[in-house]
Amino acid sequence: MSSGRVYEVFARKNHDEELKHVGSVNATDDDLAKAYAWTLYDEERWVEMCVVPRSAIVSITNEGPLPVWGN
Amino acid sequence: MTPKPLDPAEQALIARINDGLMIETVADMTPGYKKALLTQLTVQGDTELMSAPAYYLAARDAPTINSRIAVTAIVHDELGHANIAYRIMEDLGADKRQLVYGRQPHEFKHPYGFDQPLENWAEMVVANGFFDRAGITLLSDVHQNTSYGPLKRALVKVDREEVLHLRHGESWMKRLAKAGGEARDALQRTVDWMFPMTLEWFGLPDDLKRHSGQLAYRLKGLTNDQLRQTWMAATVPLCEGIGVEVPAHFDEATDAYVIDFPFPCQYDPNAKRWLFDEPLTWDQVFDRWKARGPMNERYVEMIQGTFGSVVAN
Numbered sequence: 539m540s541s542g543r544v545y546e547v548f549a550r551k552n553h554d555e556e557l558k559h560v561g562s563v564n565a566t567d568d569d570l571a572k573a574y575a576w577t578l579y580d581e582e583r584w585v586e587m588c589v590v591p592r593s594a595i596v597s598i599t600n601e602g603p604l605p606v607w608g609n
Numbered sequence: 610m611t612p613k614p615l616d617p618a619e620q621a622l623i624a625r626i627n628d629g630l631m632i633e634t635v636a637d638m639t640p641g642y643k644k645a646l647l648t649q650l651t652v653q654g655d656t657e658l659m660s661a662p663a664y665y666l667a668a669r670d671a672p673t674i675n676s677r678i679a680v681t682a683i684v685h686d687e688l689g690h691a692n693i694a695y696r697i698m699e700d701l702g703a704d705k706r707q708l709v710y711g712r713q714p715h716e717f718k719h720p721y722g723f724d725q726p727l728e729n730w731a732e733m734v735v736a737n738g739f740f741d742r743a744g745i746t747l748l749s750d751v752h753q754n755t756s757y758g759p760l761k762r763a764l765v766k767v768d769r770e771e772v773l774h775l776r777h778g779e780s781w782m783k784r785l786a787k788a789g790g791e792a793r794d795a796l797q798r799t800v801d802w803m804f805p806m807t808l809e810w811f812g813l814p815d816d817l818k819r820h821s822g823q824l825a826y827r828l829k830g831l832t833n834d835q836l837r838q839t840w841m842a843a844t845v846p847l848c849e850g851i852g853v854e855v856p857a858h859f860d861e862a863t864d865a866y867v868i869d870f871p872f873p874c875q876y877d878p879n880a881k882r883w884l885f886d887e888p889l890t891w892d893q894v895f896d897r898w899k900a901r902g903p904m905n906e907r908y909v910e911m912i913q914g915t916f917g918s919v920v921a922n
């Protein structure tokens with residue numbers, strides 16, 4: 539049983555709004571990450587939500603340790 | 610007690626935080642900062658987590674299917690809040706699975722209030738009105754003042770949902786008071802034990818409080834007594850407004866709320882009764898907390914299920 543990797547969660551409320559970072563989840567694969575993000579960050583009726591593996595994020599402002607986008 | 614002198618690195622960080630520095634990564638932290646933050650997040654996460662089984666069992670007493678759904682939604686929120694706190698802790702090197710499944714019941718750091726059984730609908734809704742109000746009081750202070758960026762952002766969602774829990778509690782408290790009879794009596798009986806329970810939740814009074822790392826590192830902004838006052842300023846008028854008696858009142862002369870019983874004092878968890886004739890020292894209160902309350906093991910068992918032993922072994 540492993541917590542898998544960290545996925546950052548992004549969502550937007552309305553079509554004319556920017557996609558914003560709303561949190562993060564642990565998951566062992568993309569499908570579980572989608573399910574966890576959808577059920578955990580249910581505070582809005584999002585028109586769009588996506589997850590990105592934290593390891594895929596290329597940091598520009600913060601060299602070295604990964605930025606804690608955490609939530 | 611005088612605070613013990615901090616080493617220069619800690620002092621330098623505290624000075625920068627006082628100048629408005631926000632911490633974003635572990636690399637920015639001193640060991641003292643990280644330790645204080647982990648302690649704060651453990652209490653926060655554990656409190657959210659243990660509210661879930663308490664509320665879940667009480668959902669059975671919901672008078673209608675809609676109110677049962679409302680409590681179930683609150684349980685869902687609370688598990689999410691716990692997950693958020695532990696998720697942040699993982700970024701600081703903690704192991705979420707160990708935190709949830711690898712600890713013994715007495716090792717969780719939630720308040721004594723969530724070791725108590727909620728045995729009827731009045732107890733469920735006063736818990737929402739009082740305990741969730743305590744949660745909002747503590748967390749909105751953290752949200753406004755914390756020097757840790759990820760926590761500040763995470764609390765936006767948490768605070769919003771806590772307000773809904775609180776509204777659920779307060780609106781039902783008003784309904785029960787208005788209904789009169791049995792319902793009103795149950796409400797008053799519940800307030801009688803939960804009001805002092807929540808006052809205790811805020812911990813040591815300021816004049817006994819040792820040096821607080823959480824304040825020095827600006828992980829919170831208000832002292833225990835200030836937070837207790839904030840809670841009473843919301844709760845006492847609510848209760849007075851619906852004709853429910855509480856052992857505290859507003860004192861015009863000092864412009865503060867005053868507790869009308871020997872605080873702290875002994876509690877009989879089986880009778881759910883405060884023994885106002887048995888005052889305690891805070892050390893004795895800590896002993897009572899450490900011994901945990903009647904539902905501690907059951908609640909932790911409900912959370913851990915069969916995974917508890919799997920991870921522990």
Ligand SMILES: [Fe+2]
Binds near residue numbers: 657690744
């Ligand atoms: Fe919560």
Ligand SMILES: [Fe+2]
Binds near residue numbers: 687741744770771774
């Ligand atoms: Fe809550």
